[in-house]
Amino acid sequence: MKVSVVKNIxxxxxxxxxxxxxxxxxxxxxxxxxxxxxxAGKTSLLEKTISALRGELRMGVIEGDIQSSxxxxxxxxxxxxxxxxxxxxxxxxxxxxxxDTFKEFDFDALDLLIxxxxxxxVCPAEFKxxxxxxxxxxxxxxxxxxxxKYPLMFHESEVLLINKIDLLPYVDCSLEKIREEALKVNPxxxxxxxxxxxxxxxxxxxxxxxxxxxxxxxxRKHQ
Amino acid sequence: MKVSVVKNIxxxxxxxxxxxxxxxxxxxxxxxxxxxxxxAGKTSLLEKTISALRGELRMGVIEGDIQSSxxxxxxxxxxxxxxxxxxxxxxxxxxxxxxDTFKEFDFDALDLLIxxxxxxxVCPAEFKxxxxxxxxxxxxxxxxxxxxKYPLMFHESEVLLINKIDLLPYVDCSLEKIREEALKVNPxxxxxxxxxxxxxxxxxxxxxxxxxxxxxxxxRKHQ
Numbered sequence: 001m002k003v004s005v006v007k008n009i010x011x012x013x014x015x016x017x018x019x020x021x022x023x024x025x026x027x028x029x030x031x032x033x034x035x036x037x038x039x040a041g042k043t044s045l046l047e048k049t050i051s052a053l054r055g056e057l058r059m060g061v062i063e064g065d066i067q068s069s070x071x072x073x074x075x076x077x078x079x080x081x082x083x084x085x086x087x088x089x090x091x092x093x094x095x096x097x098x099x100d101t102f103k104e105f106d107f108d109a110l111d112l113l114i115x116x117x118x119x120x121x122v123c124p125a126e127f128k129x130x131x132x133x134x135x136x137x138x139x140x141x142x143x144x145x146x147x148x149k150y151p152l153m154f155h156e157s158e159v160l161l162i163n164k165i166d167l168l169p170y171v172d173c174s175l176e177k178i179r180e181e182a183l184k185v186n187p188x189x190x191x192x193x194x195x196x197x198x199x200x201x202x203x204x205x206x207x208x209x210x211x212x213x214x215x216x217x218x219x220r221k222h223q
Numbered sequence: 224m225k226v227s228v229v230k231n232i233x234x235x236x237x238x239x240x241x242x243x244x245x246x247x248x249x250x251x252x253x254x255x256x257x258x259x260x261x262x263a264g265k266t267s268l269l270e271k272t273i274s275a276l277r278g279e280l281r282m283g284v285i286e287g288d289i290q291s292s293x294x295x296x297x298x299x300x301x302x303x304x305x306x307x308x309x310x311x312x313x314x315x316x317x318x319x320x321x322x323d324t325f326k327e328f329d330f331d332a333l334d335l336l337i338x339x340x341x342x343x344x345v346c347p348a349e350f351k352x353x354x355x356x357x358x359x360x361x362x363x364x365x366x367x368x369x370x371x372k373y374p375l376m377f378h379e380s381e382v383l384l385i386n387k388i389d390l391l392p393y394v395d396c397s398l399e400k401i402r403e404e405a406l407k408v409n410p411x412x413x414x415x416x417x418x419x420x421x422x423x424x425x426x427x428x429x430x431x432x433x434x435x436x437x438x439x440x441x442x443r444k445h446q
Contacts, residue, residue, distance in 0.1 A: 037260045038344045038373060039365025066345065068371050089375070091314065091345035119373070120345050121261045122289065122314035141364035141387065142262025148291050150261060150342070152312070164364065170390055172420075197395075 013127055016095030020130025025220060027107040030213045031115065033093075033129050035153055036137035038119030041163040043071045044196040045137060046114060050078055052206050053112075057213065062101050062115045064093040071116065081105060092123040095130060112213055121146070125153040132216050133158040140164050140173040147181035154185040159192070161205060166195040236350055239318030243353025248443060250330040253436045254338065256316075256352050258376055259360035261342030264386040266294045267419040268360060269337060273301055275429050276335075280436065285324050285338045287316040294339065304328060315346040318353060335436055344369070348376040355439050356381040363387050363396040370404035377408040382415070384428060389418040 024031050034042050043063075050059055060081040063072040072084035083101045085093060098115065105113070115131060117124040125134070136157040138146055141164055147154045154160065160182055162175060175193060182189055190208060194201035247254050257265050266286075273282055283304040286295040295307035306324045308316060321338065328336070338354060340347040348357070359380040361369055364387055370377045377383065383405055385398060398416060405412055413431060417424035 037262065037342075037365075038369055039260065039362075065372055067374065068368075070368060070371070091343070118345070119260070120314070120343060122341065122343050123346065139262075139364060141362060141390065142260075145291075145293060146261055148293070149288055151290065167364065167390065167393055170393055 010126065013095045016099060017128035017130040020095055020098055023102070023107075024113070024130060024132070025223070027110075028217060028220060029107050029110055029113055030216045031113045031129075031131045033115045033117060033124075033131040033134045034137070035117045035121075035124045035134060035157070036119060037121045037139070037142055040119070040137040040139040040142065041196050042116045042119070042137060043074055045161065045163070045194075046075060046116060047078065048196050048199070048202055049114075049206065049209065050075070050080055052202070053209070054078075054080070056210070057111045058109060059112045059114065060105055060110045062093075062098065062113065064097070064116055064118045066090070066118060081110070087118060091118055091120050092127050093117050093129060094127045098129045121150045121153055125156045133212070135159045135161065137161045137163050138178065140167055140175070140178075141171050142173075143171075144173045144175075144177040144181070147178060147185050151185045154182050154189065157186070157189065159190040159205075159208065162191065162193045163196055165193050165200060166198050233349065236318050239322060240351035240353040243318055243321055246325070246330075247336070247353060247355070248446070250333075251440060251443060252330050252333055252336055253439045254336045254352075254354045256338045256340060256347075256354040256357045257360070258340045258344075258347045258357060258380070259342060260344045260362070260365055263342070263360040263362040263365065264419050265339045265342070265360060266297055268384065268386070268417075269298060269339060270301065271419050271422070271425055272337075272429065272432065273298070273303055275425070276432070277301075277303075279433070280334045281332060282335045282337065283328055283333045285316075285321065285336065287320070287339055287341045289313070289341060304333070310341060314341055314343050315350050316340050316352060317350045321352045344373045344376055348379045356435070358382045358384065360384045360386050361401065363390055363398070363401075364394050365396075366394075367396045367398075367400040367404070370401060370408050374408045377405050377412065380409070380412065382413040382428075382431065385414065385416045386419055388416050388423060389421050 069084040072082045075082035083104045292307040295305045298305035306327045357380045
């Protein structure tokens with residue numbers, strides 16, 4: 001019984017995610033879903049990415065948190081349209097929550113919509129939002145055993161950003177092992193080693209994202 | 224409908240947790256449930272705690288992971304009874320999973336049973352296991368905004384271990400702010416600042432745990 005209820009919830013969510021996706025397609029909006037453990041650096045990555053690409057891409061942000069609105073305030077302070085979702089206890093975003101934000105945005109004025117999910121290395125990976133792709137962050141402070149222990153998110157993501165590499169001298173974490181184990185779970189994963197604090201490695205991520213937006217839009221024209 | 228299903232799951236879990244607790248009471252076993260984000264240091268804390276207290280307390284460990292058995296192997300390597308639960312995707316332990324491990328233990332040969340939950344700062348806090356108390360770890364690398372953003376676990380725990388304080392010079396994190404925000408959520412919280420890497424602060428945690436076991440057993444005699 002419990003299993004079939006869960007299955008129904010996931011199926012209902014997939015239907016809503018497909019409807020969201022159709023709207024994004026119609027508006028030629030590229031959308032990605034950014035996931036990680038709490039405190040791995042999602043909001044910091046958004047701040048850096050917005051600063052770097054705001055001259056080229058018109059961006060909007062959906063912030064998902066259990067409660068509080070401090071992340072949306074950080075983004076809105078940059079002059080970027082930002083909508084806060086408070087899940088009221090729920091440990092992930094779902095398609096319905098995303099749809100509820102649509103009335104707050106002018107999608108015709110946006111090229112890229114970034115969804116920052118609730119900080120959780122498990123549940124967000126199970127719920128499609130209608131996004132074009134999923135991205136995830138792992139902080140080196142979390143340790144190099146995480147791809148083997150929490151494989152689903154590594155499997156579902158197109159890109160893995162290994163953040164806080166400035167901490168490498170002070171933690172027991174092998175970048176080699178993260179790469180190796182993550183690629184075992186998902187051989188197609190694009191991996192970047194970055195520090196949102198020092199800026200190291202970020203330009204390669206910006207290039208990847210620029211290219212991804214371009215390719216996604218080009219493919220859409222041929223659909 | 225969805226809400227009532229969730230309510231039924233939580234109620235069924237509470238019943239099983241009460242049954243587990245009755246068994247722990249009968250065996251005079253003190254049990255705690257250790258929770259945190261992925262990579263905050265749960266297994267490292269267990270290794271340190273076992274090394275420090277093994278001469279005084281007979282300990283056993285239940286390891287909860289989505290998959291893999293590396294944590295149980297780390298503990299078993301210390302000669303401590305350790306049982307691995309693989310949740311197969313589920314993001315938290317529940318009362319039933321705990322009960323399924325009982326046949327693997329000789330509770331008459333144990334004083335303290337430690338349950339290491341799945342790495343997740345959200346869902347594990349919702350599910351009682353029958354434990355005497357909950358403990359949580361926050362790593363300073365996760366940042367000082369976590370009590371406000373993920374309040375339930377801080378609310379449900381009796382003790383908060385702020386780990387990786389050796390990283391404080393390299394991260395933007397205020398211990399004062401963590402303390403202040405955590406105590407806002409839970410004024411009765413006991414807080415320790417520790418480093419499992421350097422050993423700093425651990426002796427105060429050992430003292431607290433020793434005392435907790437003693438008090439719990441004394442209270443049990445008067446029940």
